[in-house]
Amino acid sequence: MLPNSELISLIQLNRDILASQSSEILIQKTLDLPKSGQRFFYEGDRNTPMWQSIAALTISSASGWPLFLQGEPGCGKTEAVRHFSANRTFNAKNPVYSVSCSGEAQIEQFIGSLIFEKNGFRFVEGPLVQAARQGCVFLADEFILLSPVVMIGLVPFLSARPGDTFIHPEIKDPIAVACGFLFVATGNEDTERGRVKLPQFVSSLLQRFIVSNPSAKDREGLIERIMKADYPNIDISQLQPTALREFVDRMKDILHIKWSLRDVRRFLRRVNDFLGYMINDEELPDQIQPISSTDIALSFILSGHTLDEERKNDIINQTVKIFGGSQRDANNLKQGRTHFRETFQGNYLVRGHIAMNIKKEALFPQPTLDVLFWIRWTGTPDDQIPHENVLLVGPTCYKATAMEFLLPENKNVIHMTREMQVNELIGSTCISTPTRFEDSMQSLQLSIRDALISIGYTNKQENGEQIVKDIQQTLKDEIINIERGIEVKNREKRHGVLRGVQYLQMCLNKMRENIKVDQDEINEQQQSSSPGIQITLTFNPSVVTLSAVLGIPLLLLSVHLPPASVLERLISLLEDSRSLVITEDTQQIFNDESILREVNQSNSHSAPISAGFSLAATTTETGRMSLSGPILSRFTSIYTEPYRLNIINQLRPSIKKNQRDNDVGDQAEEEDLLIISESITEKNYDLIEVINDIHRGLNELNQKVTITEYIRWCRTAVSLHKLQHFSPTKAAGIAALRTIVDALPDNDRRYK
Structure with a gap:
């Protein structure tokens, strides 16, 4: 039994006592250490930030006092919480119940909301309520970004302790807080851009623990x-x-x-x-x-x-x-x-x-x-x-060309917009009829078919249940072959795609099963009453979900444009250990524990993430400044240089097939515009020469041509030359008028 002074120091998260033997004993009883793959949390000096973070989480879990981990981006706050939640000896949850906070976040993302069903409305509980009822850890990542209005809505959860029962004004049923529930907030330093100081009434409910980068x-x-x-x-x-x-x-x-x-x-x-x-x-x-x-x-x-x-x-x-x-x-x-x-x-x-x-x-x-x-x-x-x-940062919209070149043909490219919503990326639950459901699921079936084709898997089955059985048998056979020393080509990516297809097909089968049950009930009711409208609720996974599950590389263009809440939703996919809990499925089919357990072969509650999945994005230098620290810290930024828009000095093939690297020195001043124009015009040097002459004349008149205008100019000239059979001079001249001169102000246009 610890003396009262030591107990008080533990509860107050005193750093000296966190490094003590008493703290270590408590950690050993709280966490399942042998199964931990992150041994660096526990080895070495007990004063390191890694050990201290785990100790603070352990003691807060025992006391039930909400914890606020604050520190620089990338110092291990989120990783520590995820690790702690997944490895507790009781009420473990992997991945942790969480919400990525932002200024646009609403209280419904935490506690849940009403959804429409065929028999009326039903309240679907959010991750915070589920964590409280089940006695799990809840993570509010980047808590400082929340608006005060949302923070007020979270006060009942911050005030409650395990064993308490309270009524939230937005939730009808009382919430009984189970033992083991722990509210953990994380955030960067108050001085970082976009952060505000916590309101005093919220700060008083949280125990703040500063996490620093290691010395x-x-x-x-x-x-x-x-x-x-x-x-x-x-x-x-x-x-x-x-x-x-x-x-x-x-x-x-x-x-x-x-x-x-x-x-x-x-x-x-x-x-x-x-x-x-x-x-x-x-x-x-x-x-x-x-x-x-x-x-x-x-x-x-x-x-x-x-x-x-x-x-x-x-x-x-x-x-x-x-x-x-x-x-x-x-x-x-x-x-x-x-x-x-x-x-x-x-x-x-x-x-x-x-x-x-x-x-x-x-x-x-x-x-x-x-x-x-x-x-x-x-x-x-x-x-x-x-x-x-990878985050490509640069002044031109054509920087994405490099990334698209390296990615395979079955990549997904999304043009992000200011109006983009989370459901456009993850998916949404919508009202449908049985007939419309089958129509809408055709695109999902095509995605499944294309994924199987990409790994050379031949599927001749139309029956969904049989497809699942065949994939399960294939995975079993190939694992046995690997154990026998028989190599399976691209095993990680292949098995990732197979498990992703298995997951989607099992969810699709369950949705069809639910619809059939609903139809049978409606048919029985119609025998004794007038016919009604047959409706059903279904979840349609969108591009990000399908990319992650099926191992399709994803490229987000102009990633700085959407609201912060949209980008924060993607944070779990940017972690080293990627995860995706599809909370947007109000029917909870894509979060069904039996399906996830069978597919993941573990207790993970995340949708399976295929090894072939990668996430890249593009932005401008100004756009990069608008991205939050947590988002930027999860990207590898690569800066791109602008194209050189100098006049072409010598018209010649940019690279000859038989040219070897010994000649590289002669190409040191290779011109960007020559390579671009050769590619677009298919090396029509008569057309390139006219374009270059006009470009020289525009430069002499101090009219600069942007790279976007130049590419559009070349493409228009090629179209006029090929389709209208214009001469190179006429095609290049008209194209210049259309793409460059017509965009000038009236006075400049007349002068040029």
Whole structure:
């Protein structure tokens, strides 16, 4: 039995007592440690932020006092809560009940709302109410962003303790708070953009615990533990934790950029996959060398920041010194230009002493080639699809071309808008009739069919129940073959797609079963009364849900445009361990525990996320500034350079098929507009020459042409030349009038 003074210190989350033996004993009784895959939470010094966060959650869980974890983005707040919820010895929940908060969030997202059914209205409880009734952990991520009105609506839950029963004004039935319920709020520092100070009446109901990024000493030990646990391919003799810790310190000192635990993990992932990697192809230049830890560090510096020359040189020199790299190689990587090389063995992007393989011929302007090279680092040596969440930042809308080039054909591209709503991305429950239901489900069946075709799975079944049985048997057989040493090609992605199809088909089967039951009831009623309207409620999964479940890469264009609440809804898909709880399904079919348990082969309450799923986005530099810290911290930002709009000096083929990399020096001033015009006009140099002459004349009149206008100009000229059979001069001239001159003010138009 602990003395009263020690008990009080525990309840007050005193940091010294959190590092005590008493705290450790409580953690061991609260959490199922042997099943934990995140051993770094528990190993090492008990004063580290990781251990202290888990200890604070454990003690708050025992007392029932709501907890507010506050700290910098990426310091591990959310990861600690998710880990704690999934590994409790009682009322464990994976993923945790949660709401990603924003200024547009409404109280209904927490407590639930009324939905219409065939017999009237029904109240569907939200994640907070479910967590309270079941005694689970609830996470209000980025709590500080909520409006005061919503915070007031949450006060009854913040005031209640396990064992209490209360009535919420928005909910009819009393809420009995089960033992184990814990309300956890997370948020960044009050000084961050978009944050407001918590109202006093709310702050008084929460116990605040500040989570800091690890100190230099703690970070070094943490890096070593994470390397051993999660990145077994890293040879500690090739990358010392001390070196990575020093690099993080230099990033802060020179660039004023604080690297979080999330950033460190990205670095270690690249080291795990790329360190020592080199393409062996005799046709490549002799200067190609194995990738070093210096190169990996520079891949973050040179791609992810816009730096002045002085700071760029300073951080590069420090990086070379820290990791013991070659100054010449570092300078070549910095000053070099990315070139496409095609050999008998394959296709490559070459920059300095590094070559990356790609699947297709890449004939692009220089800025696009450079972006392709840096995106390629986010994949693996054998997979060009990003394994990190990539955010392309740049001044032109054509930066997405690079990402679309690397992604497979079965990708999904979404043009985000200011009016976009969550249901357009995740899905929505709608009123339907049995006939309309079957019509609307045709698109889902097509998605399932296309997903199976993409992995070479032949399905001849039309019956939904039989499709599920066949997939279950296939998964079982292939797992047995793997155990026998028989290789299954692309096993992770293949099995991810099969489980995703199994999940969707099981949900579809259950919806059909429910509709049949409803129809039978209506038919019985109609025998004794006049016929009524047959209606049903069904959930239609939308593009984000289907992409995640079926392993389809997703690209969000202009990600800064939608309301913050829409982007916050996607945060769980941006985590290292992706998850998606489909709360938008008011019928709870896509959240059915029996379906999820059978598909996931675990207690996870998330829809299955396929290994082939990736999420990338584009934005402008101004748009990036409008994104919240939590969103940005989950992306790897890559900056794109604008196209060079100089007049074409020499009309010639941009890249000849038989040209080798020995000639690369002669192409150092390759013109972007020439490559663009060659691609659009299919190398019609007569047309390109006329366009170039007109462009020169416009420049002499101080009329600048944007890249968008130039591309539209070339496309219009090609259409007039091919379809109307206009001469190159006439086609280029009329196209210039339509796309450039007509857009000018009246006075300028007359003058030009």
